[in-house]
Amino acid sequence: xxxxxxxxxxxxxxxxxxxxxxxxxxxxxxxxxxxxxxxxxxxxxxxxxxxxxxxxxxxxxxxxxxxxxxxxxxxxxxxxxxxxxxxxxxxxxxxxxxxxxxxxxxxxxxxxxxxxxxxxxxxxxxxxxxxxxxxxxxxxxxxxxxxxxxxxxxxxxxxxxxxxxxxxxxxxxxxxxxxxxxxx
Numbered sequence: 273x274x275x276x277x278x279x280x281x282x283x284x285x286x287x288x289x290x291x292x293x294x295x296x297x298x299x300x301x302x303x304x305x306x307x308x309x310x311x312x313x314x315x316x317x318x319x320x321x322x323x324x325x326x327x328x329x330x331x332x333x334x335x336x337x338x339x340x341x342x343x344x345x346x347x348x349x350x351x352x353x354x355x356x357x358x359x360x361x362x363x364x365x366x367x368x369x370x371x372x373x374x375x376x377x378x379x380x381x382x383x384x385x386x387x388x389x390x391x392x393x394x395x396x397x398x399x400x401x402x403x404x405x406x407x408x409x410x411x412x413x414x415x416x417x418x419x420x421x422x423x424x425x426x427x428x429x430x431x432x433x434x435x436x437x438x439x440x441x442x443x444x445x446x447x448x449x450x451x452x453x454x455x456x
Contacts, residue, residue: 288384295377297456309372310453316369318445322438323361330355346418349411356404363397373452 282288294300302309330351334341341348367390374386 282381282384282388285384285388287387288380291375291377291380291383291387297375297377299372299375306453306456309456310449313369313372313452314446314449316365316372317449318442320362320366320369321441321445323358323363323365325438325441326358327355327362328358330358346411346415349407350415353404353407353411356400356407360397360400360404363393363400367393367397 290300296304298304298306298309302312334348334351334355337347341351371386371390374383376383
């Protein structure tokens with residue numbers, strides 16, 4: 273059996289049979305609760321986008337400062353760890369958002385393919401989580417030592433305007449989720 277075969281045989285898969293049997297506009301796990309479905313769709317979509325934004329932000333910073341920051345430099349390790357965390361959030365929330373957006377009892381084959389793809393992508397997301405955790409565990413003591421050196425103050429409140437774009441993503445995700453939940 274190859275990895276591709278479940279996608280090619282999706283028509284007769286157990287996932288397609290389950291979608292046909294449920295026959296509901298919402299996945300069975302929501303028990304017909306459109307509000308819960310809409311809230312999950314909103315949160316998964318928003319955090320998929322936010323995870324991607326974080327991963328790309330960290331990757332761009334690593335690329336921008338690649339000549340200055342060395343691989344074992346605390347800021348490089350910190351950026352790499354958060355890039356993996358953002359990537360994991362993007363993949364995990366993205367697969368769940370994909371599942372919710374694609375749920376369609378009138379097209380159980382496509383829905384089954386999405387459900388099967390979700391299981392494979394989840395494995396990659398967990399690998400990203402593992403890399404994030406490994407980097408944090410291995411570097412925690414050294415980074416804590418670096419962070420206790422002077423100067424200590426961090427003026428994070430000056431960066432509050434940088435939250436505008438992520439908040440716009442959250443609001444757009446909310447509007448989209450409300451629209452989908454109300455029309456199902």
